[in-house]
Amino acid sequence: xxxxxxxxILFLIxxxxxxxxxxxxxxxxxxxxxxxxxxxxxxxIGFKHGALxxxxxxxxxxxxxxxxxxxxxxxxxxxxxxxxxxxxxxVILRIxxxxxxxxxxxxxxxxx
Amino acid sequence: xxxxxxxxxxxxxxxxxxxxxxxxxxxVISLGAVGFAVAIMFILVQAPDLAIVQIVVEVLTVxxxxxxILRTTHIxxxxxxxxxxxxxxxxxxxxxxxxxxxxxxxxxFQELPEFGNATMKVASEYIKLGLPQTGGTNIVADVILDFxxxxxxxxxxxxxxxxxxxVALMRKVGRKK
Numbered sequence: 001x002x003x004x005x006x007x008x009i010l011f012l013i014x015x016x017x018x019x020x021x022x023x024x025x026x027x028x029x030x031x032x033x034x035x036x037x038x039x040x041x042x043x044x045i046g047f048k049h050g051a052l053x054x055x056x057x058x059x060x061x062x063x064x065x066x067x068x069x070x071x072x073x074x075x076x077x078x079x080x081x082x083x084x085x086x087x088x089x090x091v092i093l094r095i096x097x098x099x100x101x102x103x104x105x106x107x108x109x110x111x112x
Numbered sequence: 113x114x115x116x117x118x119x120x121x122x123x124x125x126x127x128x129x130x131x132x133x134x135x136x137x138x139x140v141i142s143l144g145a146v147g148f149a150v151a152i153m154f155i156l157v158q159a160p161d162l163a164i165v166q167i168v169v170e171v172l173t174v175x176x177x178x179x180x181i182l183r184t185t186h187i188x189x190x191x192x193x194x195x196x197x198x199x200x201x202x203x204x205x206x207x208x209x210x211x212x213x214x215x216x217x218x219x220x221f222q223e224l225p226e227f228g229n230a231t232m233k234v235a236s237e238y239i240k241l242g243l244p245q246t247g248g249t250n251i252v253a254d255v256i257l258d259f260x261x262x263x264x265x266x267x268x269x270x271x272x273x274x275x276x277x278x279v280a281l282m283r284k285v286g287r288k289k
Contacts, residue, residue, distance in 0.1 A: 022190040047157040049228040054251035072255035083274030
């Protein structure tokens with residue numbers, strides 16, 4: 001149980017960075033932490049003591065594998081995380097070129 | 113599983129450093145430390161496919177972050193400034209949400225199996241049918257490429273949409289001075 005709780009702590013660190021930091025790069029780092037925390041929690045839930053990776057090496061013997069479904073889902077999620085991070089950093093780069101700062105309190109030109 | 117605990121502690125320390133340090137380049141290196149610790153933990157929980165993908169994605173993430181920082185600045189000027197009203201409000205809201213979130217997490221963790229005792233209700237079918245129906249020996253590859261191939265198609269769609277977004281935002285033609 002404590003091993004799942006550390007994933008939740010990593011999630012909360014990422015959320016802290018997103019909510020309270022004023023630097024755009026720190027906010028992007030917070031998003032990356034949340035992605036890691038969820039991926040790691042899924043992989044940990046599928047673990048079984050004494051089991052092997054889900055790759056068949058011998059037919060006709062009873063298989064003792066860890067759960068392959070969380071791994072398949074997380075494999076998709078990791079790649080999508082890369083896409084969202086790249087898009088987010090591109091937007092951050094354009095914002096910096098326009099305003100010459102990463103501070104979200106200084107970026108005010110769109111304010112009505 | 114003592115090494116798993118060691119890597120979890122390492123990951124949490126690196127995460128705290130990444131959020132609080134003043135130099136953005138150091139923060140990105142700490143982000144890379146967290147990502148590679150996650151990759152090693154994937155190996156420890158018997159997920160080699162995830163470890164390979166995580167290492168590749170982590171290298172690309174750090175390279176993109178460093179490329180952005182090299183074109184801009186690497187000092188975080190917002191650290192050490194006096195807190196403004198909105199920031200204090202967001203910290204209070206964060207604390208409130210954290211308490212709410214922890215209550216929900218505690219309740220839902222009662223339903224989860226203990227660490228190391230996965231239930232495998234759906235997975236036993238996939239393991240039984242994986243080799244005879246798809247011909248693949250890697251069950252994870254069978255699931256993502258055969259049983260749930262439409263999910264993978266959606267993943268490719270999302271990836272290419274983000275690539276189109278990056279190209280459209282970075283192009284030089286048609287940009288106003």
